Amino acid sequence: MPTIEDVAKQAGLSRTTVSRVINDQPYVAEEKRQRVKEAMDLLGYVPNSSARRLRNQKTETIAILLPNITNPFFSHLIEAMEIKASAWGYRVIICQTHEDEKKELDYLELLRTKQVDGVIMTAVRNEWSKIKPYLTYGPIVLCNENVRGANLPVVYVDHEQAAYEATRHLIQQGCRHLAYLSGGNDSIVAQNRQKGFLKALNQSGLSPVLDEKMEGAYTIDHGRDVLHSLVQHHPNVDGVFTGSDEVAAGMIHEAKQLGLRVPDDLAVVGFDNQAISLLMSPSITTVEQPVTEMGEHCVETLVHYIEHPSVLFRQEIVFRHQLLVRDSTQQRVTMIS
Known part of the structure; x- marks a missing residue:
């Protein structure tokens, strides 16, 4: 050799x-x-890259924390981050927290023990006071969730505004009995979307349809189950804003089985513009996030702080979202800024 x-x-x-x-x-x-x-x-x-990293006191590795990689949004985001990190000469470690607070802190230990140079968090489950001490050991960038009081870069879309616009669209289509399906109220993203949903209803003098099964909806099966519950307990529901295209797809599929017409009897809006949103019939009206651009910007920001160490400060980078109006609500494409 x-x-x-x-x-x-x-x-x-x-x-x-x-x-x-x-x-x-x-x-x-x-x-x-x-x-x-x-x-x-x-x-x-x-x-000998290992020896070179030791001399530089760098691992050339970053950790990306996410709830679950099976979610199409996060898998797309991870792909964009990995490609950009590789272009900068960094490897990535994918850390699935499964929304567990202890796992989240365990993975942040990678930063304290110098096993990674920096961390990107795509979801936050712990109080900021528990996360803040880890900034002593390296930079952290937040992606997708806007944690108030966090003095570090945050990359996200305005989920409250996105939900507001999507709900206003449903109301403009004549919906008067609307429900919001969230991924769980412990999520900052879900909380902000709920604020936007309720804001739109309040402005129109409407009250939300509430059902115990509407929280924690992530999958196609969840969408089916929730629709059954709504039909049984709230047969007058005529519009649903969901936090996922998969959930929306499950609802639309089950609506057909129950003889409901979409959007005539039930209008449905998804989120994230996943591939399934176009494959469904009717196609799903959805909110699109610029996932690739967000992922790339997170990596660029983190690498900057890794290679040019300095005190992190509050820096909000808000990307535009777009409402793609399709057959599940019957309208033309509308832009949101």
Whole structure:
């Protein structure tokens, strides 16, 4: 196996110069850098990345915390983050918290024990006071959830406004008995969407349809179950805003089985513009987030703080969302800013 001395001999340069090129240090002439790279290619020399990371006191690894990778939104987000991180020379560790507070803190220990250089949190379950101490050990960026009082970069869309616009759209279609299906009220995202939903109803003098099964709805099966409950206990419901296209798809599928017409008897709005939203018949009106752009910006922001350490400060980056109006509510496309 070739060594750094072999590369130096082949390039006709000192070992120190070769080392500086390998570690991408400044003040090395471009002609010498090229000679080193050609020698490395010729000999098949591969730098010892582990040793280089130790010298730099960096792991070149970031941790991404998310509730569940099976959710299409998060899998899409992770893909965008991994591609961008790789382009910057970083690896990613995917950490599924399953919305467990202890698991969330356990994964943050990776930062304290120097196993990762930084962390991106796509969901937050603990109080900010429990997370804040970890900033002592490295940068953290929040994605998707806007935690008040958190002095660090936050990348998200305005979920309250998105929910407000989606609910207003349902009301404009003539819906008067509306329900909101959330992923769980312990989620900041779900809470903000509920605020937007209720704001739209209040402005129109309407009251929400409430059902015990409407919280914790994530999947197609959840959508089916909730629809059955609504039909049984609230047969007058005529519009539903859901937090997921999968839930919306489950409701629409089950509505057909029960002889309900969508959107004539029941209008349905999803969230995230997943592939299933176009495959369903009728196609699902949904709120689209710029997932790729959000993921890329999170990585860029985190890497900046890793490579240029400084005190984190409150920085809100709010991306635009778009309401894509389709057959499940029958209207044309509407833009939201």
